[in-house]
Amino acid sequence: MEKNLEDIFQDKIDREIRIEPKDWMPEKYRQTLIRQISQHAHSEIVGMLPEGNWITRAPSLRRKSILLAKVQDEAGHGLYLYSAAETLGITRDEMYEQLHSGRAKYSSIFNYPTLSWADMGAIGWLVDGAAIMNQVPLCRASFGPYARAMVRVCKEESFHQRQGFEILLTLSRGNEAQKNMAQDALNRWWWPSIMMFGPTDDESPNTIQSMRWKIKRFTNDELRQKFVDICADQVKILGLTLPDKDLTWNETRGHYDFGPINWDEFWQVVSGNGPCNRDRLNARKKAWEDGAWVREAASAYAEKKKSEQKVA
Amino acid sequence: MADQITDTTKSRLIHYATHLGDNALILGHRNSEWCGHGPVLEQDIAISNIALDLLGQARNFYQYAAELTGNGATEDTLAYLRDVPDFKNTLIAELPNGDWAQTVLRQFFFSAYQYYLYRQLQKSGDAQLAAIAEKAWKEVSYHLRWSSEWVIRLGDGTEESHERMNRALDLLWTYTGDMFIPEAYETEVFAVDPARVKADWEQKIKQVLEEATLTVPENTWTQSGGKKGIHSEHLGYILAEMQFLQRAYPGAAW
Amino acid sequence: MNKEWPLWEIFIRSRQGLDHKHVGSLHAADAQMAIENARDVYTRRMEGVSIWVVESKHIHASNPTEAGELYDPANDKAYRHPTFYDLPDEVKHM
Numbered sequence: 001m002e003k004n005l006e007d008i009f010q011d012k013i014d015r016e017i018r019i020e021p022k023d024w025m026p027e028k029y030r031q032t033l034i035r036q037i038s039q040h041a042h043s044e045i046v047g048m049l050p051e052g053n054w055i056t057r058a059p060s061l062r063r064k065s066i067l068l069a070k071v072q073d074e075a076g077h078g079l080y081l082y083s084a085a086e087t088l089g090i091t092r093d094e095m096y097e098q099l100h101s102g103r104a105k106y107s108s109i110f111n112y113p114t115l116s117w118a119d120m121g122a123i124g125w126l127v128d129g130a131a132i133m134n135q136v137p138l139c140r141a142s143f144g145p146y147a148r149a150m151v152r153v154c155k156e157e158s159f160h161q162r163q164g165f166e167i168l169l170t171l172s173r174g175n176e177a178q179k180n181m182a183q184d185a186l187n188r189w190w191w192p193s194i195m196m197f198g199p200t201d202d203e204s205p206n207t208i209q210s211m212r213w214k215i216k217r218f219t220n221d222e223l224r225q226k227f228v229d230i231c232a233d234q235v236k237i238l239g240l241t242l243p244d245k246d247l248t249w250n251e252t253r254g255h256y257d258f259g260p261i262n263w264d265e266f267w268q269v270v271s272g273n274g275p276c277n278r279d280r281l282n283a284r285k286k287a288w289e290d291g292a293w294v295r296e297a298a299s300a301y302a303e304k305k306k307s308e309q310k311v312a
Numbered sequence: 313m314a315d316q317i318t319d320t321t322k323s324r325l326i327h328y329a330t331h332l333g334d335n336a337l338i339l340g341h342r343n344s345e346w347c348g349h350g351p352v353l354e355q356d357i358a359i360s361n362i363a364l365d366l367l368g369q370a371r372n373f374y375q376y377a378a379e380l381t382g383n384g385a386t387e388d389t390l391a392y393l394r395d396v397p398d399f400k401n402t403l404i405a406e407l408p409n410g411d412w413a414q415t416v417l418r419q420f421f422f423s424a425y426q427y428y429l430y431r432q433l434q435k436s437g438d439a440q441l442a443a444i445a446e447k448a449w450k451e452v453s454y455h456l457r458w459s460s461e462w463v464i465r466l467g468d469g470t471e472e473s474h475e476r477m478n479r480a481l482d483l484l485w486t487y488t489g490d491m492f493i494p495e496a497y498e499t500e501v502f503a504v505d506p507a508r509v510k511a512d513w514e515q516k517i518k519q520v521l522e523e524a525t526l527t528v529p530e531n532t533w534t535q536s537g538g539k540k541g542i543h544s545e546h547l548g549y550i551l552a553e554m555q556f557l558q559r560a561y562p563g564a565a566w
Numbered sequence: 567m568n569k570e571w572p573l574w575e576i577f578i579r580s581r582q583g584l585d586h587k588h589v590g591s592l593h594a595a596d597a598q599m600a601i602e603n604a605r606d607v608y609t610r611r612m613e614g615v616s617i618w619v620v621e622s623k624h625i626h627a628s629n630p631t632e633a634g635e636l637y638d639p640a641n642d643k644a645y646r647h648p649t650f651y652d653l654p655d656e657v658k659h660m
Contacts, residue, residue: 020630022630045353052349055344056345056550056554057553057554057556059558060392060558063566064367065367068344068347068367069364072357072360072361072610075357075360076610079592079607083573083591086573086591156611174565177564178561286349287349290411292351293473295595296470296472296473296569297465298465298466299571299595300473301466301468353593354593354594354603354606357606358603358606
């Protein structure tokens with residue numbers, strides 16, 4: 001019987017029929033989705049912190065409004081994703097608990113510090129660019145609520161990358177100090193950005209199953225290559241350079257070759273040793289703990305009103 | 313209108329628009345500090361929306377003030393290149409966020425003030441001020457509703473939230489009077505004399521605090537000086553942070 | 567003790583004259599807050615002119631395993647569709 005259900009399920013997936021929350025699904029599919037969607041949601045809200053740093057220091061009122069709107073969008077994206085995960089039978093509080101206790105992961109890129117205004121540009125262009133590269137195929141993910149959340153996210157995300165590029169472009173056309181600021185930001189954000197696509201395909205054992213379930217549509221290395229190709233061209237418009245001396249066009253492959261990624265650094269940051277892991281997690285925990293009395297009071301007030309209504 | 317008026321009137325109009333912009337910018341800046349740190353995701357988004365509305369209002373008022381000023385003034389020279397004594401915002405806007413109780417109560421006092429002020433400013437003889445006020449009034453109506461509901465919810469929530477609201481009330485109350493002390497630029501025909509909105513404000517405050525099971529403090533002593541440029545110590549830190557890039561790289565475009 | 571705010575399903579009318587459409591969910595302490603949260607979360611880009619909220623626990627759904635008996639019987643009723651009928655070309659609009 002179980003086998004049969006699994007065949008029916010895989011058959012639906014193969015025919016591109018979306019799976020909805022109440023449909024039968026293998027437990028492992030459910031768990032994989034919960035893990036992936038909640039990680040993604042955590043990345044959005046932890047990702048608010050490095051950029052949030054600069055809202056109060058944005059150099060013009062226009063930039064300030066844009067940055068605030070962008071970081072706020074990330075809260076929205078986290079919310080859409082938590083909601084999608086909640087349809088799989090886990091609560092947002094449970095997911096928070098996993099984040100706060102360190103059991104759940106989030107994108108490692110947010111464990112790097114934002115040291116200058118140009119970092120807002122680099123994050124928009126590179127980090128959001130890499131995120132979009134990952135996210136666009138997810139709009140066709142086999143799980144309906146996830147795919148729908150991603151459609152909404154991608155629609156909103158498109159201005160994020162543009163505003164980042166615009167920041168870098170302005171800096172690259174500015175004075176010497178600004179140009180240096182922009183180059184320095186690229187030097188620091190480039191490698192972590194291309195690590196965002198995750199380990200190489202031969203080191204990524206879950207990819208095959210995820211692709212069979214059509215949660216993933218492309219492998220990590222495919223997406224990474226696509227991203228490198230695009231950035232290698234766009235950086236020319238900025239008149240800046242990417243910090244990789246091996247970055248060269250390979251005519252035979254029809255792609256850019258790039259230098260070796262420091263996977264040791266990647267795994268160190270994933271396991272908690274990035275420059276900001278502790279700060280990020282503490283900031284999230286503090287917000288959550290400081291907000292406990294607020295959430296409790298609102299619940300208590302709502303209860304009170306409900307019982308008053310019943311009496312009346 | 314600006315063309316036919318006397319120099320004093322024009323200068324007061326500039327001051328007035330700048331003052332209204334300062335109010336909105338400084339509180340918007342404070343609210344934006346919450347982004348990423350709110351008590352629940354939905355409210356993180358809500359307070360950022362309010363901050364964005366206020367930033368938008370500030371930009372509208374500054375752009376108008378800059379246009380009247382000429383000489384290369386822009387919204388950014390006003391926001392980024394003036395020092396503490398030049399800022400004419402009311403004191404309550406610059407106070408620290410404190411906890412969520414302090415933030416929502418500050419918002420409530422301020423939004424109620426803006427609500428009645430903008431309602432009248434829409435009838436200003438100065439068309440530009442009236443137009444800005446008309447757009448902003450809709451935004452502020454929502455801020456007032458949002459903040460009133462939070463004041464009521466927390467005042468009448470749990471013992472702890474009630475206690476925190478009382479503490480916030482105790483701190484903020486002495487800064488409310490500053491909003492109603494009129495400066496010269498607020499007594500011109502194009503402006504709304506804040507004394508004229510005081511009764512409405514007081515009534516609204518009384519009604520909401522009562523529903524929140526809180527008591528309007530009897531203390532009538534008030535801190536003052538914001539509109540003249542005499543501020544609390546807090547504003548200097550806000551400006552140091554906000555203006556850092558513009559000060560460190562003079563003349564750069566961003 | 568620290569109970570999570572209930573989950574609400576959000577429906578938004580994007581334009582006057584259109585149906586409310588499900589857009590997602592969120593948490594709120596009560597219905598009023600749910601409407602305002604929906605305004606802040608789901609209409610930041612002028613996506614709506616009207617909002618409905620329903621506490622998620624009040625939604626009753628059909629069972630997907632019964633899809634066959636519920637929806638398949640409609641498959642062989644082609645005569646319910648206008649294209650089922652052949653009319654002479656002279657009948658221009660019907």
